[in-house]
Amino acid sequence: MSSESRSLWQCISTHPVLDQLSGRDSHQFLAVVSALSLGILIFHGFQHVYFAIPFQLLVMAWLVVPSLRQAGPYWFIVFLFSAASLWLTWTNADNHKYLLCYWVFALFLAFDSKDLDKTEFLRRSARYLLFFTMIMAVVQKTLAADYLDGSFFEFILMTDSRFSALAALLTGMDPALFAENREIYLRAMDPMLADQATGTLHSSAQLHSLAMAITWINYLDQIVIALVLLLPLSRRGEIAKHLLLMAFIVPVYAVAPVIGFGWLIIVWGYCLVPDSAPWLRLGYLGLFLLLCIYEFPWLSLFVYTA
């Protein structure tokens, strides 16, 4: 590294804002984690009609009194509203709403206790919840009848418009075939066509291979992440673990932009970064912003205008 680039790096790494964001001390760490968690609740939180206004009032209270975000009773009220909202919509709520509710519970437990090492507790909770998410995803995929043989992802690639651009790009199939597949599939689900025979979908050997590749990469990636979360690792191993988690987040949420889920995993990743590698925390904050860009349908724009 040249002396110029080294001094630029030193200038960036010692900038007070970046220093604060990297959560070097416990106070900064808790401030960033609670603020990011509130951010998830504001933009991708519980949308139940009964709780929309109470949540807005809680967020306004936090804006007026910033110290509230580290107050146990404040998080208890947020947890109560989250849990009640989840209770009323439990059959329809997405899995990341459950995870968000667990995380709010962990924040309440952390900030409510006086003799608890809050930073350490949040790290342990983040580790457990991330492990739980990954290992249960693996268990469900193993138990499902149509995952490991590639059927599920072939179905998704054939019919889900979010994946069509990717499938067209990597298999060379005409994007119009995916639009036709979608049309055939929607006709099969149309109540006015319930008595009509269903059509045959378009696929190809390349699409099948792509489905198999996505199936196994996703499956093995989740197994490896779950395992490395259990292992005691050296500093190098820790860095490799975080790079692996980042390598999971970047492609998965580019294709399936479930931003609330991605943000939650990023917050957990941020919590798990060892203090000796604060730049990794900045990396997670960068991913937090990247997921906002992912909400724009950039892949479709690229494929369909090319």
Place this chain on the structure above:
Amino acid sequence: MQKLISCCQRPGLMPLALLVISTVIILAHHFYRVQHSDLSRWKGGGMGMFSTQDAPGTRTLALMIHSDQGSFLASQDSLGRAGTRFTAMPTADNLHSLCVQMATKTWYALGSVRTVTLNDQSLRSLPMAGTASDSLANPRPLQVSALSLTSWKTRIDVAQRQIERRSLGEARWSRAEGCDVF
């Protein structure tokens, strides 16, 4: 025993145990419902997203309204939360409760007609109906004589590239007999 008690008294262990117990209880409930109530693996906190085709979105629910002004297809919005609850967990109880809810609603003709092309290229049209919250062309409520709810799940046989439909149940309501689930 003393070792166990002192272990539980370590700060941070009890709160973490609470968190773990909460997740395990919800997980056990999820698997019970998947096994006994056909809850989609995608739902109920079991982390089964992107693991199977059998997502709530592959389950269709249709409501036909028979009235003094003819037959209408209910808009999907008018099926409300009870409809989405049924597609996530299609039990006979949920279908019955959905049927009862739909029978207590006041239905209106929306003034729009939906037309589809059949496989032989002929056309089929049906007028649409909705509840008071939908935009209304005709403010006079329909005199509903019967309702019929049908539901099925759609699955693709990937090897054959064919789409299969499997019934999730039917319900009928009439003023004389109330709701019956089949």
